[in-house]
Amino acid sequence: MIQTRSLCKSFGNLKAVENLTLDVGQGEFFAFLGPNGAGKTTTIKMLAGLLKPTSGSAVVGGFNVQEQPERAKAQLAYVPDFPFTYDKLTSIEFMHFVGDIFCMEPALIEQRTEDLFDRLHLHDYRHELTENLSHGTRQRLVISSALLHDPKVLIIDEPMVGLDPMHARIVKDEFKARSRSGMTIFLSTHQLSVAEELADRVGIIHEGRLIALGTVEELRALSADKGALENVFLALVDADEAQRERIRT
Numbered sequence: 001m002i003q004t005r006s007l008c009k010s011f012g013n014l015k016a017v018e019n020l021t022l023d024v025g026q027g028e029f030f031a032f033l034g035p036n037g038a039g040k041t042t043t044i045k046m047l048a049g050l051l052k053p054t055s056g057s058a059v060v061g062g063f064n065v066q067e068q069p070e071r072a073k074a075q076l077a078y079v080p081d082f083p084f085t086y087d088k089l090t091s092i093e094f095m096h097f098v099g100d101i102f103c104m105e106p107a108l109i110e111q112r113t114e115d116l117f118d119r120l121h122l123h124d125y126r127h128e129l130t131e132n133l134s135h136g137t138r139q140r141l142v143i144s145s146a147l148l149h150d151p152k153v154l155i156i157d158e159p160m161v162g163l164d165p166m167h168a169r170i171v172k173d174e175f176k177a178r179s180r181s182g183m184t185i186f187l188s189t190h191q192l193s194v195a196e197e198l199a200d201r202v203g204i205i206h207e208g209r210l211i212a213l214g215t216v217e218e219l220r221a222l223s224a225d226k227g228a229l230e231n232v233f234l235a236l237v238d239a240d241e242a243q244r245e246r247i248r249t
Helices: 040-047 067-074 091-101 106-119 135-147 165-180 192-198 215-223 227-246
Strands: 002-011 015-025 031-034 053-058 076-079 153-157 184-188 200-206 209-214
Touching: 002 040, 002 076, 015 040, 015 200, 015 209, 031 040, 031 165, 040 053, 040 153, 040 184, 053 067, 067 076, 076 135, 091 106, 091 135, 106 135, 106 200, 135 153, 165 184, 165 192, 184 192, 192 200, 192 227, 200 215, 200 227, 209 215, 209 227
Parallel strands: 031 184, 031 200, 076 153, 153 184
Antiparallel strands: 002 015, 002 053, 200 209
16 A cells, blocks of 8 residues: 655755655555654654655555645545644644545544544534644544545654553554555654554664664564563664774774
8 A cells, every 4th residue: 555666855965855765555454653853753744745755655545746746645544753733723624634635525424423523423523613722632623634535554753742542552552453354554752651552563773774674573573572562673773883883984
């Protein structure tokens, strides 16, 4: 459902993403990890059609993001790390606004909104202006809006920011259920415990390059660290940093 081939993005002399080749299949829960500035958000924005690659290609749902942008974007939903809503709309109005963008029938918008508000505990806020919502509540609203048109691919950056433990569990359960039903989820997070708990496979990017790819167990074998994903991640990044330093010197 997601394919990149030699995907690159440069900002002047900075190579933010370098030769990224990746395949994420239907129904796969894929976690994309890396230190700050590694290229995660740049990659996500290219997949979502918000940034034009310097070279290479990205395909979502069978459609090239640059050559067939409308058809590619119709397959996906993107949730950025900071939830954006229109402040003067109520929660229910925001959901109808998003549904209209995807040309959904009003009755279907209403039906799916009721279901999502029930699942993500948003009924109490349906008539509240979004500007009055807490960060965590707004995050759940944006996630609900992303799921409204039942996308084939969900791309989400730091989904748990601002969520309390109860609502974080609700969101994680919803993501896992969607993945098991066939939705492809591409998640970027610094919360490695979330990736370890949910992901079918993990990719680690460092200084723009994909340095490791596999299941958590495969990454443990690659790093020779049998501990938590946090330890494995640090070991792999440190090893890559040491190798780069040797090349530089």
